[in-house]
Amino acid sequence: MSTTDNELIEALRRIAGPSHVLCDGDLAAWEQDWRKRARGKALAVARPASTAEVAAIVKACAAAGVSIVTQGGNTGLVGGSTPDASGRQLVLSLQRMTAVRQLDPENLTVTVEAGCVLQNLQDTAEKAGLLFPLSLAAEGSCTIGGNLATNAGGTQVVRYGNARDLCLGLEVVTAQGEVWNGLSGLRKDNTGYDLRNLFIGSEGTLGVITAATLKLYPRPAAQLTAWAAVPSLEQAVALLGLAHRHLGAGLTGFEVMGQFALSLVARHFPQMRVPFLDADSTPYCVLLENSDSESEDHARARFEALLETAFENGCVSDAVVAENLTQAHQLWHIRESIPLAQAEEGLNIKHDISIPVSRIPEFVRSTDALLKQAIPGVRLVNFGHLGDGNLHYNVQAPADGDAKAFLRDQEERVNSLVYDAVQRFDGSISAEHGVGSLKLEKLEKHKSPVALDLMRSIKQALDPQNLMNPGRVLRA
Amino acid sequence: MSTTDNELIEALRRIAGPSHVLCDGDLAAWEQDWRKRARGKALAVARPASTAEVAAIVKACAAAGVSIVTQGGNTGLVGGSTPDASGRQLVLSLQRMTAVRQLDPENLTVTVEAGCVLQNLQDTAEKAGLLFPLSLAAEGSCTIGGNLATNAGGTQVVRYGNARDLCLGLEVVTAQGEVWNGLSGLRKDNTGYDLRNLFIGSEGTLGVITAATLKLYPRPAAQLTAWAAVPSLEQAVALLGLAHRHLGAGLTGFEVMGQFALSLVARHFPQMRVPFLDADSTPYCVLLENSDSESEDHARARFEALLETAFENGCVSDAVVAENLTQAHQLWHIRESIPLAQAEEGLNIKHDISIPVSRIPEFVRSTDALLKQAIPGVRLVNFGHLGDGNLHYNVQAPADGDAKAFLRDQEERVNSLVYDAVQRFDGSISAEHGVGSLKLEKLEKHKSPVALDLMRSIKQALDPQNLMNPGRVLRA
Known part of the structure; x- marks a missing residue:
């Protein structure tokens, strides 16, 4: 470490306290990403306890020309929250900033610090008799700061939107180390440019x-889950339309799962009973959730009316409504076990894409065909949040093939084929996971040059020294 | 007109056609704002028919160093869409760009050009059996481009959000005359900075x-309106909480009206029957709207359950549910007649403010007291979208006073007093009308300097020549 480095570390220790600036020992928890795909090397890890400390740290780094990788729960999937290999970046971990600063039940808002774990925020809302609806697999360790920085999605988006839609205001330390207090609890505020959504x-x-001020909702009186077998993806889309009409805003979940994805769950977790798992008559199943502000009886009656119409219209061939919470959890557990079952089956190529809902059946049919033609025997694991047009359209090696060789030889080809198709269908190559470093090159290829120029202008304007997470989203 | 000016006009005529570039004759429709508060002087008015023509016009103006005031329906309330007095600005009217490019019922989206009048868009959605929920007084003449440029609000925000929340994608001509096609029909897209919300x-x-791609919703099966007398603003807030819990997302309208505001309607429009208009027992009335995805019977039962609980809790002293659509329209008509009744009563000072819902009672009590102390006899016309924390907190001259003199002598003092109070209560000085030129100085006083610096950096980055509506939102 150079003298200048030592001076910076000393300055950071004066700001955050000596025990909260780590340089030695095993820093893997901060240097390695969640998927263990990349391990970087940090100059140091700083763990401030307050916004004032963050601001002072950013100013010290700006003066020293040291770049900053801000980190929450480090559960991102695109290599956006770990340092590069240079040993020249500071990891700024916000995990000590966990306070719930204010909960205002009449305004239906809560203000929390960025390091607050999502599940703790959900629990805080629940204790106040309210709902914070953001929900995703990593909720036990991801932080609200990371959720906002990546505009996280999850399973309730069809009703409540992404993290962006749940945020009313932010507190931000700028690249110059100034504190912008934009912690608004207002649902209407037209005083200038939308800085909040720019940072989100x-x-x-x-x-x-x-820190952020977030929307809360009344807790629904009842929540029911149904599982339906559908004869095609077209009929799954038709069922979605029916569900919107019958349930209105009661529709809080609409997940689609392909037969092969479900067969992997049945194969690797035989203790789970997957309903309607029959290759010929059930190419897809749909999981629906209905949240009702009235009562469980009412929720059940509405679900039954929906499914009756769906049977008559031919968009559902079989269906079951969970009798109780245990059954509901079992159904969701099947859906959530697909990624694990995939991992048990072997290495695979993942995509987090979105397509206009109306075009999804055509996209899947034509892209399935292209992939099967390019790689005979390839297996398609298709599932996701159909209500939002978001598919986890994953590609598994042929059953008898060498998965490692498949990944090595085919990943780039498969990605290109899928992303080119996504672009033809006016879709997005990253629906909910973000860009990070992993999708940087793909973004340059598939995003409009005008949009990229606008993004670069904004980056240059707000971070002219290029010290805030350089090389992520945009090339350094 | 100079030679350079003439050359520019000729260039614009080649782009848009000679009859669509106006320099002579009465240009008042484009030069004067809707409230007739200011009359500017345009170099010319250009009325392009396509995005390509807009891009070419922006390029020609950029080359000539001529600034552009984009105009939709010209119904804005803050002096943002008319030219200044210099005679050096081009008015770019988008009123000829009215096409509905695509309606996708399965994706629940519609793509329209910026000049499409809001009501035409509502009608287009209705014909497809769907709902475009943005609704505001000027809907017969305002355009969707203007709605997005100002992030319009209105009466359905408590359920559907502002214009911003209804937009999935934009097509934008940049200050350099490049076309950004961001017309996404996607509900999830995390590929880089949120340019859409920056332009909105x-x-x-x-x-x-x-142009814009906008969200559509299923039409509710039934819509009911109720009118409730509440004993205080605190109880109005309590009723709002009850309504959220009982109706969930069925709550599509929640308007509060002070007794004096309603008495003006009764005085100037005696043919309207204002329910529960009794100064002593009814300081406030609330108008509630319940949109139901099931049936009118169900909507009525839910409303009755809500009002029963509200009576028991003491937050409602009297209430009526409209028996039919005519009665519902009559109730909404009373609410919508308050601004006209105010105008009949005489000149007044208007504010479009927002405050966290929980703090509204305290804000109104303390600010009422400050105003009455400062100006004995002053009359407070208070009404608005309580569900969003948005009040039209208006100030009428004393009953026996000279309203013109009141405006002349007291407007600045009243504004300062109100806006200082808004700031103490963490509110916004412009909830839904925007900044334009009218609120520019107030914004500089009440917005955080860090936020203003961020805004200036962005403006400088995207419009370095300062040719896009200069002197609005930010000082030129």
């Missing part, structure tokens, strides 16, 4: 989100 | 919105 989803490249 | 609400100062 910018993956730590424009500033550091240190 | 920027009031034509960063680029020209030429």
Whole structure:
């Protein structure tokens, strides 16, 4: 470490306290990403306890020309929250900033610090008799700051939107180390440019989100889950339309699962009973959730009316409504076990894409065909949040093939084929996971040059030294 | 007109056609704002028919160094869509760009050009059996481009959000005359910075919105309206909480009206029967709307359950549910007649503010007291979208006073007093009308300096020549 480095570390220790600036020992928890795909090397890890400390740290780094990788729960999937290999970046971990600053039940808002774990926020809302609806697999360890920095999605988006839609205001430390207090609890505020949404989803490249004011909702009186077998993806889309009409805003979940994806669950977790798992008559199953502000009886009656119409219209061939919470959890557990079952089956190529809902059947049919033609025997694991047009359209090696060789030889080809198809169908190559470093090159290929130029202008304007998570989202 | 000016006009005529570039004759329709508060002087009015023509016009103006005021229906209330007095600005009217490019019922989206009048869009959606929920007083003449440029609000925000929340994608001509096609029909897309929300609400100062892809919703099966007398503003807030819990997303309208505001309607429009208009026992009335995806019977039962609980809790002293659509329209008509009744009563000072819902009672009590102390006899016309924390907190001259003199002598003092109070209560000085030129100085006083610096950096980055609606939102 150079003298200048030592001076910076000393300055950081004065700001955050000596025990909260780590340079030695095993820093893997901060240097390695969640998927263990990449291990970087940090100059140091700083763990500030307050917004003022964050601001002072950013100023010290700016003065020293040291770049900052802000990190929450480090559960991102695109290599956006770990340092590069240079040993020249500071990891700014916000995990000590966990306070719930204010919960305002009449305003239906809560203000929390960025390091608050999502599940803790959900629990805080629940204790107040309210709902914070963001829900995703990593909720036990991801933080609200990371959720906002990446505009996280999850399973309730069809009703409540993404993390962006749940946020009313932010507190941000700018690249210059200034504190912007934009912690608004207002649902209407037209006083100038939408800075909040600019920082949301910018993956730590424009500033550091240190706190947020978020929307809360009344808890529904009842929540029911149904599982339906559908004869085709077209009919799954038709069922979605029916569900919107019958349930209105009661429709809080609409997940589609391909037969092969479900067969992997049945194969690797035989203790789970997957309903309607019959290759010929059930190419897809759909999981629906109905949240009702009235009562369980009412929720059940509405579900039954929906499914009756769906049977008559031919968009459902069989269906079951969970009798109780245990059954509901079992159904959701099947859906959530697909990624694990995939991993048990072997290495695979993952895509997190979105397509206009109306075009999904055509996209899947034509892209399935292209892939099967390019790679005979390839197996398609298709599932996702159909209600939002978001598919996890994954590609598994042929059953008898060498999965490692498949990944090595075919990943680039498969990705190109899938992303080119996504572009032809006016879709997105990253629906909910973001860009990070993993999708940087793909973004340059598939995003409009005008949009990329606008993004670069904004980055240059807000972070002219290029010290905020450089090389993520945009090339360094 | 100089030679350069003439050359520019000729170039514009080649782009848009000679009859669509106006320099002579009465240009009042484009030069004067809707409230007739200001009359500017345009160099010319250009009326392009396509995005390509808009792009070519912006390029020609950029080359000539002529600034552009983009205009939709010209119904804005803050002086944001008319030219200044210099005679050096081009008015770019998008009123000829009215096409509905695509309606996708399965994806629940519609793509329209910026000049499409809001009501035409509502009608288009209705014909397809769907709902475009943005609704506001000017809907017969305002355009969707203007709605997005100002992030319009209105009466359905409590359920559907502002214009921003209804938009999935934009097509924008940048300040350099490039076309950004961001017309996404996607509900999830995390590929980089949120350019869409940056242009939304920027009031034509960063680029020209030429088209948008918007969300549609299923039409509710029934819509009911109720009118309730509440004993205090605190109880109005309590009723709002009850309504959220009982109706969930069925709550599509929640308007509060002070007794004095209603008495003006009764005085100037005696043919309207205002329910529960009794000064002593009814300081406030609330109008509630319940949209139901099931049936009118169900909507009525839910409303009755809500009102029963509200009576028991003491937050409602009297209530009526409209028996039919005519009665519902009559109730809404009373609410919508308040601004006209105010105008009949005489000149007044208007504010469009928002406050966290929980703090509204305290804000109104303390600010009422401050105003009455400062100006004995002053009359407070208070009404608005309580469900969104948005009040039209207006100030009428004393009953026996000279309203003109009141406006002349007291407007600045009243504004300062109200806006200082808004700031103490963490509110916004412009909830839904925007900044334009009218609120520019107030914004500089009440917005955080860090936020203003961020805004200026963005403006400089995207419009370095300062040719897009200069002097609006930010000082020129």
